[in-house]
Amino acid sequence: MSTATDTRPTDRALLPLTGAKLPRWAPALVLALAAATAGLLALTLGWGPVGTAFVAVLLFGLALPAWSLAVENRRAATDRFVTSLVWGAFLLALIPLVSLTWTVVSNGAPAFSAEFFTFSMRNVVGEGGGIYHAIIGTLIITGIAALMSVPIGLMTAIYLVEYGAGKRVARSINFLVDVMTGIPSIVAGLFAYALFLIFFGPGVRMGFAGSVALSVLMVPVVVRSCEEMLKLVPNDLREASYALGVPKWRTIVKVVLPTAMAGIITGVMLAVARVAGETAPLLIIAGATDSVNFNPFDERMMTLPVFAYYSYTQPGVPPGPGLERAWGAALILIIIVMALNLLGRALGHLFAPKTGR
Amino acid sequence: MSAPTTAAWPTPPKKRRMGDLLFAGATRTAASIILVALAGVAIFLTVEGLPGLTAPPERMGGEATFLAYVWPLVFGTLLAAFIALLIATPLSIGVALVISHYSPRRLAKPIGYLVDLLAAVPSVVYGLWGIAFVGPALVPVYRWLEENLGFLPFFSGPASGTGRTILTAGIVLAIMALPIITAICREIFAQTPTLHQEAALALGATRFEMVRMAVIPYSKSGIVSAVMLGLGRALGETMAVALVLSATRIVTWDVIASTSPSTIAANIVLGFPEATGLGVNVLIATGLVLFVITFAVNFTARLIVARSEKGLVR
Known part of the structure; x- marks a missing residue:
């Protein structure tokens, strides 16, 4: 104007x-x-x-x-x-x-030093000590959680895409998986506690229960990403396989899954990265300890996020070394999570099917 | 494009093979495990939470009823989440627009990846960052707010000296909710029909007018549900709040004072390691309340998404 x-x-x-x-x-x-x-x-x-x-x-x-x-x-x-x-x-x-x-x-x-990665906090007051026990705990608990959630998640995704498509049951499962994605992590921890309380009595703490809590958080993420990937597999491939007389289950195992493998690996790695950083459920059910514990079915087990939390809130006297260890654990945690993220994406690119286009 | 599924082709013969039966059974079992787990969460929390509803007052911070105990926590949870959304919603829509419409094509992917990195950071790290950096950095801001806007009930002060206030917690929560809201918004923005956008541009609309007239109306319900999913995350987030807040169970609108309302999740995590007996049941009951709230929010959000998806197919 x-x-x-x-x-x-x-x-x-x-x-x-x-x-x-x-x-x-x-x-x-x-x-x-x-x-x-x-x-x-x-x-x-x-x-x-x-x-x-x-x-x-x-x-x-x-x-x-x-x-x-x-x-x-x-x-x-x-x-x-x-x-x-x-x-x-x-x-x-x-x-x-x-x-x-x-x-x-x-x-x-x-905080990084050789001692920091190879020593636990057993009998350490003030300076020194390390996060060895927390790294072990995180690896074991997250590993078991992944071992439980990946098969369940993947099979559910297969059901939703290959068997249930369009069925009422599948649609409601789909919906509930979405809702499950939103479960607060603390609620998952309380669930694991309430579940194991029945078998082991009040005050139960064990690494395996932590894995169960993490699985509740991880399964919906795995289902979602696997489902997206399976949906991307072209129907022509399935039909070509059926046309050769291959049964449905072999089609899924030999044709559909390999085609979608790249995306599935990426999705699983991202899901692992996500639960590896979870704190609240582990704080409740896996507890905290200063010693190395290799047995997930017995007693408390330290994990990196819980270690960072406790070192920061209860650094001891004088607070300096405790705070430093807290930040060191936080940095290692970030590095692990980022590495899993990058690795997942890199593997996804590596295993991506050659489309020939 | 796998659209033509060719329903006209004859289905394979109905002879069921053993492998097929086993495999289909396995997948069905896995799917039902999910249903069982979700039901289990609700059932176990209810079973263990019920005794907490009638716990004696000394187990509930001196409150006579469970309702009186949980109300300040619910208030704190809602207040923190509300602050978080107030900050995160406009930011996320902006970031999502950058990724979907404003940035050069080649930059869009790396930018999206940067935002995803925000989602990958563990919550305890956010908490440490909030308490060590954000809080102290905001102290002068809080002083200024108290002096100049003190007549508002939100900033009546006295301003916290450590910056560990519910406003700080809300800001940290906003950053944690941002990647979720952004991720969904950008998907929806990207789905806007190209023809609508090109039509708007061809009529001489500027880019902003195109966004306002073609993109936003198309994705309105999607934005609403994205915000609600972010709300779900902010409501349930534990560690960041537990670390940042120096919490007491009070109800106050003053968001910059050093005594701030606690949230349900933070209260559980702070109280659980020391809780015994019925105290545990009380905490589980508050967890059940949180579960119900987040369930309702997520449920509504998903319903909106489902309905809008139906509308969009047309």
Whole structure:
């Protein structure tokens, strides 16, 4: 509306087909100017890097729409404003990721040493000691949980896709799996406690019960991802197999599963990574201990998340070494979870079926 | 494209082989295990929780009835989750729009992966980060809020000196709920029919107008259910809240004070290691309350998704 050209249609040769537009490099220029202004202000007023970045983004978000309003029109200005708002939201969401990584790495890295990985906390007061017992516990409990959930999850997914498709039962199972995804982890822990209480009496703590709690959380995730993958297998493959007289179960085992294997592996690894970091159920049912325990069916078992929690909330006297161990455990936990994530995706790429397209 | 399933082809002969029977039976068993597990969660929590409902007052922090005991916890849970959603919803929609519509094609995948990394971080690490970094970093903000907005009941103070408030907990929860909401929103945004979007653009709409007129109306119910699923996560999250909050069982709207309401999950985790006898049953009963709340929220969210999916196929 700000351009006057629209109002004089008499001289057709003078009428441009498009309104005035900002040049393509306008956002970059405004961004550079905003950053420079904020930087100058920061130097003179002594702001921190976070405040400077905030002011720079704010300046950008106001200046570009203002310029656009002056040159283009209201609608274009709104569009530019919303664009900077959307990107601003994205940048804001990245801050926690960066800050969290930085906090954990800078606090946790000093704790790493040979002793930290090979010693338990038995009879350790103050400095020294390590997370060997917690690593063992996490590996055993998560391993058993995966051993239980992967077959159940995969078979359920096969049922849902291959046998139950369209049936009422399958639809309700589908729905309940979705609902099960939302079970709070603490509730899963309480469930395992209530279940094992019946057999072992009050105050029961054991690693296996922790695995059961984790399975409750893991099964729905495995079902969901396996189901998605099985659905992607083209029907032509199944029909070709049936046409050769192959029974249904062999078709599933020899044709459908290998085709979907890449995605299934990725999904399982992501599910393992997710439960490996669970704390609340293990805090309730697996308990905490300072010693190494290899037997999941007897007594308390330490895990990495629980170790991090207790080392931070009850660091001992003096608190320094305890806090350091807490951050060290948190860093190792993040590394394990990220490694599982990356490994899962890498394996997925590796085993991806050659489509030939 | 596996759309034509060719229902016209003759089905294979009805002779059942042994392998088929066994395999089908195994898959059916696995599926029913899931039903049993879900029912088991409800049944065992109820069985072990029921005695807690009538526990004597000394087991319930001096409250006469279970309702009086659990109400402040429910309030705290809802308040923390509400704060989390207030922050996470606009952010997630923004991030989802970046991934689906605003970023260059090549960047969309790595950006999505970055957001997924946020979901992979264990909750106890979020808790440590919240207590060691977010809390202290927010203390000056809380002071400022108390001084300048103190007339609002939410910021009446006195501001916490450690930053361990329910607002901090809500912010940490928001970051934990963000990847979930984003993941669902971006799927739904990406499903918007290309023709609708191109039609809007061809009529001269700017990108924002295209999003507002084509994408948002199409995905409204999807956004609602995504937010509700995020709510489910925020309601049930334990460790971050247990670490961040210095919790007491009170009801207050003041979100920056050092005495803040606790949540059900945090209360269970903090109380469980020391609880004995009926105290355990009381905690399990509160867990049952949490289960019912999250179940209802998730159930509703899934219903909305299911209904909207039906509507979208058309």
